[in-house]
Amino acid sequence: MAELALSRKEQAAGRTGWRPRASRLVWYVPLTLWGAVLLVPLYWLIASSLKERGQVFVVPPIWIPDPIVWENYPRAFSVLPFGMFLRNSLTIVVLNLIGVLLTSSMAAFGFSRMRFPLRNLWFALIISTMMLPGVVTLIPTFIVFKSLNWVNTFLPLIVPTFFGGGAFNIFLFRQFFLTIPYEMDEAARIDGASSFRVYWQIILPLSGPVLASVGIFNVVWNWNDFLHPLIYLHGEERLTVAVGLRLFQGMYWQDWSLMMAASTVMLLPMLVLFFVAQRYFVQGVTVTGFGGR
Amino acid sequence: MQNPRLTNRRQFLRTAALGVTGTAILAACAPAAPTPTAVPAAAPKEAPKPAAPPPAAPSPAPKPKQVELRFAVAYDPTALDFVKKGVTMVEAKFPQLKIKVENTPWADYWQKLTTDVAGGNAPDTILMVTMYAQEWLVKNVLLDLDPYIRAEKFDIEDYWPKMMPAYKDKQGHVYALPYDISVQTFYFSQEIFQKAGLPAPTADMSWDQLRQMAPQLVKREGDRTTQFAYDGFPTGWPLEGFLWQNGGRLLSADRKECLINSPECTEVVQYFTDLRVKDKVAPTPADATGVDLWNSGRLATRYTNSSVVANYRVDTKFAWDVLPLPKRAKAPDVRSCSAGGSYCAAKATKFPDEAWLFVKEFTSKEILGVVVGDSGRTVPGRRSAPTTLFDPTKPPKNARVLIEIAENAQVMELAETPYYTKVTKAYDTMLGEIYTGRKPAKEGLDEVKKQIDPILQGKD
């Protein structure tokens, strides 16, 4: 089981090892109870996806599928083009990732390490968009994309990211860049490095943690995004997993084991990402205050 | 490394709040343009030339230039296979046509069509239904087929005549050709009737008789009902048929007023509410959510669309049959209203002649026999088209009643106005409230009328 360690301080504490006192053992009761309650739905998701039809509609419910059947998974891929949904989601996720990592770090570099007139004003304006409920721009941006004839393409879900990649990401990158000593730039500039080289060869290579955090949250966000694909993507061949899954709901709403299998398929990449990159997940959450939704 | 995070956050929030206020003021003070910035949808194309109907010869001597037509449809995988088969047949017969089928799931179809058409990206040929045809007609999206019909002296009498008002404008011009007709059909499980020791229902049964025998068709286990006598609560397009059965109407003669709160209509709504709320023989929405009561053998009778016959032939594992809807004394001959699908051409198409050719051919007797007839979904749009509905080796034995119902079923009046979406949205929620007993029928229907009248008068 992976670790969810939050700070170096605590990791250090863990290493030196404090001894649990008997009075602390009482904490296991609420921890275990509450944890179990939280994990039951997740167990139910997976258990239901492994049930054969006859075991789904039973009162009281069957807790352990018997036999365990896998057929719901291949079925999810055959009744609807779920493979295509996955590919579409992946395309959108990857292109957004490139856009956000590139342009928000660039903007952050400009705002943290370059001097130019009105810098603080621009920064404040851009940061302010974080407080903006997205609904306000939903209608007019839809009309813009419609008049560009971009509805029913991936472009509305990708192109905006290449314009700064979101205020919060800029903010995050900037906060991180401010912690990198300026001597590094100075030395490079004295050696004749251009601003772009400083950005590309000095700052970015030092920015692993923030690149990872921003990247992961962007991936999670785009994977989960429902409203925008719902508005911009129509026709089976263009749907993402999120909106494709809703199609299952419309067509197979009485076939719960199939829907639970499809939901599990949607969850799986996020679960893997979480366990592989847990440190950056937690870092991202603590620094950004935004989770995957 | 902890504290900068907190101060950063606070700094962030402050900047953000200041900025957002600024932006708002900026936007609010911005000179409002006299007209919105974006451009309207593409200007409508010129009217089609009624002349030059394409040759019907199977092998034209000079090979005409091939034209690709986009064909927007919304079918489930099974139905789509039959449609593709039909497309291949048409393409073989008319080499100048190349059809690109663009399938969208039904739930998404109308939104996609809207954005496509509004974005100047309209498909050449379009699946249409009775309910929405007038809405698209008034938006000026559909191609007037009348010039072609007149020039070719094309006979439209074979299409179910009672469907056609939904596809005509005020001048009587035709904009779509039907491919099927659906009616509300009464399905019953012979097995459950047998087990309950009751005689199977007949076409003479009345709604009152159904209500009398219903309690004998219910089974309960503790506070759970494991078998229901009846399901089906009229709303959406079927509603009007049920009102007509009791001598009621949804719309006044001039279609400017909603009569849903009349005593005749209220009585119908009350009847179905009583089945559920008073007699408890019908499932609540909660009982019926996420379970297939019919196919799991837990439902004795129901009404639903005639189109599900094809599905029940595959999925239903017990003996079942169909009947016309039960009768009501006030209008014993009225059994159902009708609705259906059709194909039409977009006004914006670059190839109106070819689009007409395709719509015409795709609703021909031969093609409908394959696309609708072989699929066994419901009654084909042409009376002469063959269908597998009556296949004696497959249920339902009474399938022929579907034709009888179709023969008499008027299309609902609401489909002759361009307000279907708004009106049904206005009554759906309230009917849901009434049918679950949360709102008295009369009171609820009075409220609905108040909401619908302005819609019908074009004020909303």
Next chain:
Amino acid sequence: MSMSSADGQARLLARRGPSKLARREAIEGYLFVLPAILGFFIWVAGPMVASVAISLSRWDLFTPPVWVGAANYAKLGPDPLFSKSLVNTAFYTFVGVPLHLIVALLAAMLLNVKVYGISIYRTAFYVPSIVPVVANTLLWLWILQPEFGLANAVIDLVGLPRQTWLHDPVLAKPVFIVMSLWSLGTQMVIFLAGLQGIPETLYEAAAIDGAGRITRFQSVTLPLLSPVVFFNLVIAIIGSFQVFAVAFIATQGGPNDETLFYVLYVFRHGFEFFNMGYAAALAWVLFAIVLVFTLIQFAMSRSWVYYESYLKR
């Protein structure tokens, strides 16, 4: 402001060279931030201005827009669904958000105790939060399925009467709030980080002064955590006002429009009825409401958010 960044600012100032260099730096600086500035105008400022114009017109995307002045705003008052969706959203926000914060704080405090294997518990508490919202909603629909769902099975065990959950106009909104409590991981982790930023010495000092558990919570934990609480509150309220996907998937606004949340209603007018003008007007009203609440929170925060950080010397 951290040491290194203050240091950097100083250096930046010290680096002020000949004006030619400064001009070059200004140009380069603008090039770096250009995509973001363009983005601000193309995706935010521009659309917002356009949205004002759209909200003052009637437009179905098919026929040219018609200027109607404030008519769309005048329609809001008599529109029963506008007020209903507003009330629904307010309920979801003002009951849901505080509850969410309290439960997340409780969870964080629980997960902050030093017992063996605590990181496993932290993972368990966090994992539900990574379930994508569509999958999450479908799962809950299945759990809440009235006849075969888990929820009523539990109800049976306890011996209470079965419920219809999302089909019940009274229960539907509270059920949505409970569903949202399942995914409290994000806020929980933020609180946990905040709690761990409080030095042990402060608790020890308080304990020496004879403070009990509750006093320590009131006089040490809460004040030091208040900036984090405030941050969570502001972000959660903005997010909560925009709840959409769960209701769109689970109930489509029913029963009896009890879960017709505001954005769902905007979506209906914008992308089902294609009443672009009315939808834009609705969106502006939401913006104004969110703005007012955010500003109120900032004003109120002065009285309860404790910023004079012990480490800020």
